[in-house]
Amino acid sequence: MSAVKIGGDWVENTDPSTGRKYYANTVTKESSWEYPAELKGASDPAAVTGGEDKPVEWVEKLDASSGNYYYYNRSTKETTWDKPEKFKPANKGGGDWASKVDPDSGQTYYYNKKTKESRWDKPEGYVDPKEEEATTVTGGGATEAAADGEGTSAEVATNGAAAAAAAAPAAAADPESNEVEDNIDVIANEEGAGGGTKEDKSDPCGVLKSVEEITAGIGDITFEKFVEEYFKLDRKGMFNAKTSVEKISSWKNDLIKTSLLQLPPDLSSEALQTFRNVTGYMGDRGSSKEPLGHVKKILSSLMLAPEQLRDEVFCQICKQVNNNPDPVSSVRGWQLMVIMISSFPPSSRLQIPLTQFCARKMDDPGEFVPKYAEFAVRRIPRIFDLGPRREIPTQVELEALKRCAKVTVRVNFLDKKYIMLQTDSWMTASEFNILVAKKLGINDTSPYALFEVSSDDEERVLEPEERLMDLVSYWQRLAVEERKGKGKGAKIQEFQFVYKVRLFFDIPDDDHQGIEMMYLQASTDVVDARYPCTEQDSLTLAALQVQERYGDHPGPGKEFTELDGVDSKTQQPKLMRFLASKYFADGSDRSAELIQQILKLYAKLSGYSTNEARLSYLDYVKSWKIYGSAYFFAEPQNSSLRFPSAIVLAINSKGILIVDPDTKEFLAEYTYKDVVTWGHSSNSFVVVTGGVQRQSKVYFKTDQGKEINSIVKAYVERVIGPKE
Structure with missing residues (x-):
């Protein structure tokens, strides 16, 4: 919905996320929830709600968990999501200052309508409106709660732990979404640009350059x-008169008629739809769509689009945050910028x-x-090196990106x-491996790797440059597709990250x-029968495991309560x-x-420490x-060698075995x-010996030639040394 002129230089618009009308001055760039004082009169909405002298019974509040506004009646204590017919915005004046609520953190900040300055602390001389009791809306009603100024974590648990979904109304609030996130473990953290993210904590692997280093060149x-060289400046009026660089690169309160960049006709029409979604998310035009629905529409059309169209959306966002008179719209524009830079x-x-452009906005008085601008500056080189991702971010990831969290x-x-462990949209598997190793206190990371393991026990080692959150998005998409095919209650394949040994080097x-x-x-591997071993070997190793787990045998006639009884899963002692189950699976x-x-062998191991038991176990299997x-x-593929068809x-540290x-x-x-x-090739592995x-x-014909090649290379370099 386009803005409506209401007199003088003022226009009226509607914030799509709240349904509230706000007012903007097209000359001074001032914006306000309150009807302009200079236009007070017959058209003043206060006349409809009873005038300035009538007590305001309904007040508007922010639900921190969903980011939506609700209405609370001071007299009746009634709450409702729908705007009451006689609702009038409360006067939150105080000179040129007004108080507003940050839609992501739920915290109140203060905005100067003349200087465009914004701040967390209350300006001197500013008088807050009457404080109301704190309420939090859950579902269709309200419950008393302590006001702590923090939102609710968007959390998703794994293996069907649906209880966590109840703690995530923000992530579950999209009625158009078919997303399934119950087969992954993801939590969107609260800290971010709206809550004070510190850059020194955001780069644990040291891969981000400093702002100074980035802007030096x-x-x-x-x-x-760039605008002067690449934008369509001939676009004004029926004769396509040339517009100015400043005007075309500044905020616009209605839709553009043609693309900003010089695009082919088919891409130009897509650019116009993209601008509708940009302005829809920012609140620059009215929309019934849930805000993140606009983001997903943009991403779904741009993930595989030509780079000219991707440049177009970056330019559109720059235009809409530049000289934007509405601080809420501006922040949403910067959220959109961060999301695009992640994709x-x-x-x-x-x-x-x-x-x-982003670096210059770091000097904004708000x-x-x-904070959003600095966050973007430091990640533009990162996404430029990584390239586009394969999958659209999940709802949880988008919620985190909105807060630079x-x-x-x-x-x-x-x-x-x-x-x-914490990660972000840009972190690769190799970087995440470093974080895991640091957490565990591992110095040499080369033997270990992160694996993707399915509920069908299929596993795959992650490629070093594979992005974690891209993989999570892929898992989710597979879950959605599988559930659509099998039905809502059907069991679907699930995935998880598993950190384990990949290369068996000596430690x-x-x-x-x-x-x-x-x-x-x-x-x-022994218990899962990955290694063929005799029964006696298995019993000896089982005794070492008991020693490692429980320490010395208590002595003749004494029993271990930990080992008494039957395992509830296997129904075995x-x-x-x-x-290995093969020793009792035959009935x-x-x-x-x-x-x-086992107990007889275990009794002979008295005196072995935990580490000694582990080393003895490893010495045994290494043979x-x-x-x-x-x-x-x-x-x-060599018939002369007379191998079976399959x-x-x-592949291990000693060599290559054909089994x-x-x-x-x-x-x-x-x-x-x-x-x-x-x-190797995409479908083969070859080895030359002699x-x-x-x-x-x-x-050998195999679709795993790349992984085989990688493992052989690692072992050869460790055993023989790297090739010159």
Whole structure:
């Protein structure tokens, strides 16, 4: 809805998120919720609501959890989402100052209508309107609550933990969204530009450049020069008269008639629709759509669009935040800027002008704009290096981006324990691995990696440059698609991040954290029967696990209460958890016999410390030729070698094993000293073995050639040393 002239230089507009009318002066750029004093008279809305002398019974309040306004009656204590017929905005005057509520943090700030200054602290001499009792709307009613000025975390729990959704009204408030976020662990944190994010905490991996470093090479390249060179300036009136750079690059309270940039006709029409969504989100025009619905519309059309159209949206946002008379609209514009910078980069021709525009806004007198502007400046080079993402951010991620905040994800381990760590839209898997290692106290990160593991036990190691939040968005999209196909109540595939050993290097005995990680991986692989081992080996290793877990045997005739009883999941004696299920899966009840053998071996281990038990366990399994292997199914392409049509490539620190998947027999073995070279394509892996005079080349058909190649390279460089 376009602004309506109401007299003089004043126009009336409607804030789409609240339904409230506000007033803007097209000359002075002043804006106010209150009807202009100079136009008071018959057209004054106060006349409809009873005039200035009539007590105001209804007041407007912000629901911190949803970001929406509701109405509260001081007399009857009634609350409603719908604006009452006789509602009149309360006079919150005080000279040139007015108080407003930050829509993201729920905190009150103060805005000077003449100087455009905004601040958190109350200006001297400003008188607040009468304080009302604090209420928080939940659902359709109101409950008393303490006013702490903070919003509600948008939180999503994993594995069907739907209780967390109740704590996330802001994330669940989109009626048009089909998003499913119950198969991932994501929490949108509250701290951000509206709540005081500190940049020194936002870059734990040290990948962001300083503002000074970024702006040092800008020189005299300005956004205005970009506008002059690339914008359509001939657009004024029926004869397309030339407009000014200042006018075309400043806030506009109605829709543009053609694109800002010189675009082909098909892209120009898309640009106009994009501007409708930009202004819809910012509140510059009325819209019935939920605000983030506009953001998703923009992203869905631009994720795969040509870069000219992406440049167009950056330019549109710059236009709408430049000389914007409404501080709320301006902040929303900057939120939109941050969201776009999280999703795709500007073109090389726009990168520096856009950076200059944002850097200049760091000197804005307001409280919020400088923080958003600095946040954007530091991340433009980052997204330019990373390139566009593949997926549209989730609702939770968008809520975090609105506040320039981080999100928290859960990282799982093989023993069912987990840690929670913060990440953002730009963090890659390699950077996140560093954070996990720091959290665990690991010095050498090379043996470990972050894996994507599905509820079907399929796993994949994350590529170093893969963005975590992009992967989370992908998981969510798969969940939505699967649920649509199977029905709302159907069980769908879920995913999680798992941090574990990828490369089985030798770990120093005094590296207790590294030893623990290696032991956890080895014991899990033994119990899961990833290694073929004899029953006696399994019993010996089970005894070492009991020693590691419980310490010394209490002595003859004494029992462990921790090991008594039956495991509720397996319905087997608890001690059997340390053995592979193959020893009792055939239906024969050997539990008592096997338990006695384990306890007999366990009694002999008295005096072993936890670390010694782990080291003994690792020494035992390291003697196996198959230990530490990553398994890959492949099809040999060399018929002369007489391999079966399908084999297993077992890659470990000793070499490459060819294993028969049925008999588990080792068909061939290539140590790394025998490997001359190796390589891969998108659907194959090749290894060349032998000496100077005679060499043998073996091809394998596999779609995992890249990962096989990467593991072989890492082991060869550790065993043989990097190639010159």
